[in-house]
Amino acid sequence: MNLWIRGPLGPDAAARTTVAGCKTVLAVVPTMTAGTRLLDVLPLVETDFRTQTLFTVPHTTDVWHGVEEFVRAQGGLVVPWHQAVRHEWDLVVAASHRHLPELRGPILLLPHGAGAAMSRKYSRKANGAAIPTTGLDRELLTYRGRVLPAALALPHEGERDLLARRCPEALDRAVVTGDLCLDRMRASLPSRHRYRQALGIGDDQLLVTVSSTWSADSVLGRLPSLCRRLLDEFAHVALVLHPQAWAVHGRRQIAAWLSRSGLRLIPPDEGWRAAVIASDWVLGDHGSTTAYAAAIGRPVTLATWPGGNLREGSIAEVIGKHAPRLRLGRPLAAQRDTAVRRTTALRSAALPAITSRPDGAAAALRAVMYDLLGIPEPAQAPAVPAVPCA
Known part of the structure; x- marks a missing residue:
């Protein structure tokens, strides 16, 4: 039986609501990766008494493990997918191309990582893919001749040129907004001491973090024993693993x-x-976390690299040109010293590769969202809060 949520939508919603007349905003969360990106953006509108934000997890032929639990843990009102596709929304916010043709209402499409354009040359979702893809291609952004997003957020001006080549009919929907995730990280740099305290790291101690994307050519895929090797030499080692790796293999x-x-x-x-x-x-590796680390001035060494499967001009290619490679047979401390010496040059290359609107994403994205909602923006400037410890 398909149950419906008795929430602030539907023909009899007025009999239930306490705050009436709200514009409805739907956050579409097919993956945890997309969901975490939306959690940065939703506060730009959800504090407004004129709006009501709801969440949905697409339930079609397949789902990712743990996504439903992740969404419900946020405390938002979760609308079943079969109900979400029947409602006309005032704004749909998505960070994935999946399922967009099924939704009704103006769609704001965001990247789910660093950059709107993929760093990989070939999609991992198409086994044995022979045709390169960019993430800004016609087959992703249109459906039966219709451009799907009402607004397409691009972190970088250069991505407009790529869009003009790959899907010119969507060019008038593109808005260069910058990268809110990176802006929040930059705003959080003064809180570095607090983050170290939360991890139990003293001022005189060294924290080494391994960042692994998902797929067989990631750090975890190629060097599963790297963390153990590091722990033999460093007392404090952290691992940041892509949410999709958790989803595929399970937390246990x-x-x-x-x-x-x-x-x-x-x-x-x-x-x-x-x-x-x-x-x-x-x-x-070639994942977004590594690029963000470089852009905020963290010393970075590339533990693995996918070689020929990188798109020319991508963010990952930029990182690969400037960051040193890990040499497993050489002393690790000396390799860290090399990374430290290259930090300034790497940051100078990484930051402009990710965003052409540094520290401007909150204002740009909020303007787009309120334009699609059809109501005036609040008078006060949007906040860019520091990221939480956990």
């Missing part, structure tokens, strides 16, 4: 594989940004 299995006294296993939903900010050295 991830914890079992990585159980080792002293390893700080950062939860997949929140805490990774605080850990990166608190770190003294980040060993990463």
Whole structure:
């Protein structure tokens, strides 16, 4: 039986609501990765008494493990998917291309990582893919000749040029907004001491963080014993693992594989940004976390690299040109020193590769959201809060 939530929507909603006349905002969460990105953006509108934010997890032919639990843990009102696709929303906010044709209402489409354009040349979702993809392609942004997003948020001006080549019919929907995730990390840098305290790291101690995306060419996929090697030489090691790796393998299995006294296993939903900010050295791969670490001035060494499967001009390619590579047969401390020496040059390359509107994303995104809602923005400037410890 398909149950419906008796919430602030539907023909008899007026008989139930306490705050009446709200514009409805739907956050679409097919993956935890998309959900964490939306949690940065939703506060731009959900504090307004003129709006009501609701969540939905698409339930179609397949789902990702743990997403429903993650969404319900946020405390928001969760609308069943079969009900969400029947309602006309005032604004739909998404950070994934999945399921957009089924939704009714103006869609704001956001990236779910660093950059709207993919760093990988070929999609991991298409086994044996032979045609390169960018994330800004016509087959992702249109459906039966209709452009899906009413507004397409691009962190970087250069992505407009890519969109013009790959899906020119969506160009008039594109808005260069910058990157709110990066802006929050930059705003959080003065809180570095607090993040280190929360992790139990003293002022005179060194924190090494391993950042691994998902897929077989990630750090965890290629070097599953790296954390153990690091713990033989460093007292404090943290691991930031892509949420999709947790979803595919399950929390119990991830914890079992990585159980080792002293390893700080950062939860997949929140805490990774605080850990990166608190770190003294980040060993990463081609994933977004590594790029963000470089952009905020953390010393970065590339532990693994996918080689020919990177799109030319991508954020990952920029990081790969400037960051040193890990040499497992050489002393680790000396390699950290090399990363420290290259920090300034790497940051100078990484920051403009990720965003062309540093510290401007909150204002730009809020303006787009209120324009789609059809109501005036609040008078006060939007806040850019520091990221939480966990």
